[in-house]
Amino acid sequence: MSALDNINILILLGALLAMAGILSSLIALRFGAPLLLIFILVGMLAGESGPGGIPFNDVRLVFIVGSLALALILFDGGLRTRFATFRSVLAPAATLATLGVLVTSVLVAPAAVYLFNLNWVEGLLLGAAVASTDAAAVFFLMHARGLRLRPRVASTIEVESGTNDPFAVFLTLVLVEILLQGQKPFVEMVLVLLREASLGAVIGLVGGTAIVFVLNRVELPQGLHAPFVATGAIVTFGLCQSLHASGFLAVYLAGLIVGNRSQRARTAIVAFLDAATWLAQIAMFVLFGLLAWPQRLPELLLPALGVALVLMLVARPAAVFLSLWPYRFSVREKLFISWVGLRGAVGFFLASMPLLVGLPNALIYFDVGFIVVLVSLLVQAWTIAPAARWLRIAKKRPEVFQPRIELDLPGQRAQELVGYAVTPGSPYLRGGIIPPWAKIALVVRDEKVMTPEEARGVHEGDHVYLLAPQDKASALDRFFADLPPPSSPDPQLLGDFFVGGDATLGALAEIYGLTVTPDQQAITVSDLFAKRLGRAPHPGDSVRVGDVALVAHRVRDDRVVTVGLQLAEEESKPWWDRAVVWLRKQVTG
Structure with a gap:
């Protein structure tokens, strides 16, 4: 019975930690703090060295949860990326995601070698573990501060973050394998990279197409469309990983395919993945906080801060300026992209790999990666909005809090029904303009449902329902929000x-x-x-x-x-x- 009691206590503690993480997000929204930092602190406080006193050292569980969480996060990122956005900045973003990661790793390596007395392969491994960026934190902070980035800059940061994770994972795995088994010929490593990337891309494209095909052709019971899509993403990731292909690239491309095809239950799918990725991040970050040992950190604090400074002030700017040199970005745009290279979930995930395989100095990689991520969140995260304003990269954006009701229409996938309350200051009420692809279907006035003809126009206090294409429906928010011109x-x-x-x-x-x-x-x-x-x-x-x-x-x-x-x-x-x-x-x- 004692074993069952322990399990029940663990379930209770896990649920309480998740609830604490969710409620603490209110603090993050209030003060503009990155959510990652809040969840890590919750885990550290609950850990063995914190008030919670929970003993935890299961690196394997952290790695499994981290892999699944990153797969869902990357799939959701691809799901929300438009093909037009992807194509418009593919070249600069892909250069940043490959050459940029490599340059960052190479420039961080000398600092790691000097400060921690590592060899060059170990220094490169530490550089590779902290080379990937986290765009989700950037956009959360920009949204919290009410700023809108220039479209090209925002798209480049978004696509770079979605595509640099696979390369950083590959580079880390190659360096771990070299430390375990010895040096491999350079040509062989390049061929392995090309094989993993190409096979991952093929599986991702096929997996995304298959998910859409089944979703639209098979009559699933109501409510199972969204779980099917999330499960399909995990299956795509697991298949790639088992075939030694790039599963992270595959799920991002699968999400890109699913997000840009018409499909059933799109609204439910997006809402479900929002919740799934949110809970996945909470679980992953709380576990990383539990795995951290604060008593070890002071010993490495000063040299780890040196690595963080080299990363933020030398390696990332050099990688950005070199990678974007062939493209038409201004100096101010390059400076901003350099500064917003926040380190996040992937940095923790990659820093845990040496612990999983038992490499010498594995604790150094994890602890230094932990400190680098915290410094990035504490320094860069809180200065993103001032940097955007100072460099004139973003404009103040009035927040659109207008509630939108979305209803899928059975029998077709091209359009959905979108509902709004008509407020006195809405642009639609002032100007009477809506895009031609949106058609008013119903007007609700004084609890009476009327056709547009019966309503004879739309008035303040009405609720109006419009037919709109799925991929454009959210653009109607501005027409029905109480906003200044x-x-x-x-x-x-x-x-x-x-x-x-x-x-x-x-x-x-x-x-x-x-x-x-x-x-x-x-x-x-x-x-x-x-x-x-x-x-x-x-x-x-x-x-x-x-x-x-x-x-x-x-x-x-x-x-x-x-x-x-x-x-x-x-x-x-x-x-x-x-x-x-x-x-x-x-x-x-």
């Missing part, structure tokens, strides 16, 4: 949107941030084209309003029916003026 055009908002020719410039300014004069407020888009062109408009004609170009999309009876919005291109200038502008941008961004 944007101060400048948002490139992400302009991307796919079209408006009718009867929309006024004043209404467009309310939603899209156009700069219009008072006498232009009541002018319709059609009248603006007629006035500016002085002839019958044709599809493709454009008219500039401030920083935005209105492009004629459909024309009927010599009148513009719909227009698209995009950022206006700079006017043609002499080559010497363009050269001066280019040089200025490199310095000031």
Whole structure:
């Protein structure tokens, strides 16, 4: 019975730790602290050296939980990445994820060798363990501070973080194997890398396609679609790992495939994976906190701080500037990308590998990795928002807290039903504009359900339900949130949107941030084209309003029916003026 009692106590303690981690996230949201730090501290306080006094040294359990958690986190990251985003920054992000990780490891190695009296392979192993970045922490902090990164910078950081983990894992495994079995020829290591990456990519693409195929063709019971997708991700990861392929690359690509295909129960799947990845991170970080031994850390504190400083101030900036040198990033953008290279879950995971296989100096890798991650979270995490403002990489973003109701429609996968409460300050109520791909289906007023025709318009206090494509539905939040007009055009908002020719410039300014004069407020888009062109408009004609170009999309009876919005291109200038502008941008961004 005593054994059963111990198990019950462990279950209770595990549940209490998870609950403490969840509730402590409120503190993180209030003060902008990274969640990883909160969960680690919960684990340390519960550990043998903390008030909790729980003895824990099961490295194998930590490795298993960490592997599953990272697989779900990477799958969820791929699920939320648009193909357009992935393609637009694939080259710079892939260079950062490969060359950047390698350069970081090489530059950290001398500091590790000198400060800890390691050999060069061991120094490279320590560098590889802390070379991977954690974009999830970056975006959480930016969101908590109400900042919006430049789209290209945000996309590069996002894709780099999703693709650098597999390379860091491979590099760490190769160095561990060298320390266990001896040096291998360089050509052989490169061939192994190519085999693992290519096989992982193939399995990931096939696995993602298979998940979507089964999801859409097999009639699963209600509520099992989301668990099936999560299980499919774990199966893809396990299959790759058992075949000695890159399972982390595979699950990221599988998530990318699933996230960019139409599917059943998309809303339920995203919500389920949100909860699953959240709980996986809590479990992993609390276990790492339990595994840490605070009494050992003071002995290594000063040399570990030296490694952290070399990583933050030398290795990461050098890797970023070298990797992004062929691409058109300004100096300020490179500086910001250098500073936001936060270390997180993968750093802990890789630092535990030497412990798992029993390498000499294994405790040094884990403890130094632990301190490096803590320093990164304490120093870089709390300075990300000031750095973004100082380098002018981010703009203040009004937070959109408008609740959105999402309902999947049985029998089709292209659209879903999205519901909003109509607030008095919403751009839709002020301007009456919604994207043409969204169609009002129902209006609820005074507890009565009406068609749009019966409602005769939408009023304050109504609840409106719209049909919208699954991949664009969240973009409607801005139209129904109680927000002030944007101060400048948002490139992400302009991307796919079209408006009718009867929309006024004043209404467009309310939603899209156009700069219009008072006498232009009541002018319709059609009248603006007629006035500016002085002839019958044709599809493709454009008219500039401030920083935005209105492009004629459909024309009927010599009148513009719909227009698209995009950022206006700079006017043609002499080559010497363009050269001066280019040089200025490199310095000031």
